[in-house]
Amino acid sequence: MQLSSLTAVSPVDGRYAGKTSSLRPIFSEYGLIRFRVMVEVRWLQRLAAHAGIPEVAPFSAEANALLDSLASDFQLEHAERIKEIERTTNHDVKAVEYLLKEQAAKLPELAAVSEFIHFACTSEDINNLSHALMLREGRDSVLLPLMRQIAEAIRELAVKFADVPMLSRTHGQPASPTTLGKELANVVYRLERQIKQVAGIELL
Template identity: 45%
Template sequence: MTALQAISPIDGRYHSKTKKLANYFSEEALIKYRVKVEIEYFIALIKHDLPQLKNIDSNIFNQLRAIYQDFSTDDALAVKETEKVTNHDVKAVEYFIKEKFDALGLDESKEFIHFGLTSQDINNTAVPLSLKEALEEVYYPEIQNLIDKLKELAENWKDIPMLARTHGQPASPTRLGKEIEVFVVRIEEQLQILKNTPAAAKFGGATGNFNAHKVAYPDRDWKAFGTTFVEKDLGLKHSFPTTQIEHYDYMAACFDALKRINTILIDLNRDFWSYISIDYFKQKIKEGEIGSSAMPHKVNPIDFENSEGNLGIANAIFEHLSAKLPISRLQRDLTDSTVLRNIGVPIGHTIIGLTSTLKGLNKLLLNESKLHQDLEDNWAVVAEAIQTILRREGYPKPYEALKGLTRTNEKITAVSIADFIETLDVNEDIKKELKVITPQNYTGI
């Protein structure tokens, strides 16, 4: 299959942006993570001093770990061939590892691969582990690149006055850098929530009670073993008690957090799209690039539009994942299994969205004269400042006085504001204080 034949644009049109995710969410990656969990579990059993494994020297641990560290596409294909016979993906992994054990001279210990486990002990550790590492190694660096760019723009434009628009109408002036900083803080706060959300895993046998472990070795503390294995060896949070499967509450929280960040980015995309549409920004022109097949003059804000579209798709899937995964009939049904295979899809669309927003930001050229002109055309916005000072001075009905001046169809200018100030029954110092207020300097803190 080529990129031109891919059904999903994640693996087709946008493959260059998402190909790193194959290391975490492809079928080959899932098999590799399963092999890793099985190998680390076997090593943990050796460390747990089971009598039947006491003769295995720890010097072989590196060779065992090489089974998943050196896992190849050919290995994955071998597992899939076995799966055609077993019709069970995790059992195929177990048989693959048993063949590797034969080569290592561990044939007498093969039955301790997958000892006492159900397939969900492997899936419900492999999947959250892959998600955790994908976030750490792909998503967090990408979102940080975007945050860094926004911080750079916020600093560069911190002193640029800008007409604010509430309800789409001219409002009290603000500063361009501050409006960008709003998005920086929003993203960083939600990102912290995401980072504080544990990656949880189920590990406890067929129905979560370590039944098989306890019946085989009744004197061992298998709950403590499971927690140590999941939290110390794999770096996940051990969910206990559970049914046969992880309850996915933390994974749902993770997807909800990702969705909130995407929603903030959609908000950002729409704002910059709007700023471009009112000519606050021009866009860098790339040689040979065409904005419209019919209108040669056009330079469209396509990166912000591309991002908005991809983040919207991502959020729709995140919404389904977080709503569906925590629900399972009785001690388990299989619906979580098929849904979990799709978690790379919204991550992929999210990465595309992040990179598109960053690309759009890097094209921006500030049209400062347009921002200045908009402020000059809207002197009415200083009315708030004037009436507030008049309130301070105890002037009678200052709001009503300014309302009468500004809510007309006549254009309010610097001259009409100055003329109005001269009509006020206040001392000259107050008039001077009022006259220095302009749309450019009435920007707050």
């Protein structure tokens, strides 16, 4: 069956796909693979920078540039190659390791230490960091900007309707008079408190 908004497993990718499209590069399988590559690359660079691991000498600027490009400019073609490798390995994280070894082969300096890719790591060492990075990017690049945009829009309405009287209610019963602007300002205050709390969550 062809994938469409009607055949998607979840309404997140179906009915609401248009509203969640900005999350695809982050929370899709592609996104998970991208962050796995980033974690593996940074780990290898960390090994090279550690004086106590002489088997992996400090990398040249050229080697670091190649690795940085893999981490920061990860392409869909890379993810597709990883899925192709996975059909043989039947192991998603191992397929990432093999892709990185293929890329390392482009530079003798990296090819010489390619066996140290994923060195001393389990899959969970890579996955838990990748998931945390996904959550952090989703929060910082999508969720928080939207929350701040909503707060600002309500703030403008609070100013616009500052003098519009309305009857407040308590337990569904009429209460003391208020203004629409004051009630909207209260919403802004509460929302900004939540924004601060979400932004303060330590993910890594």
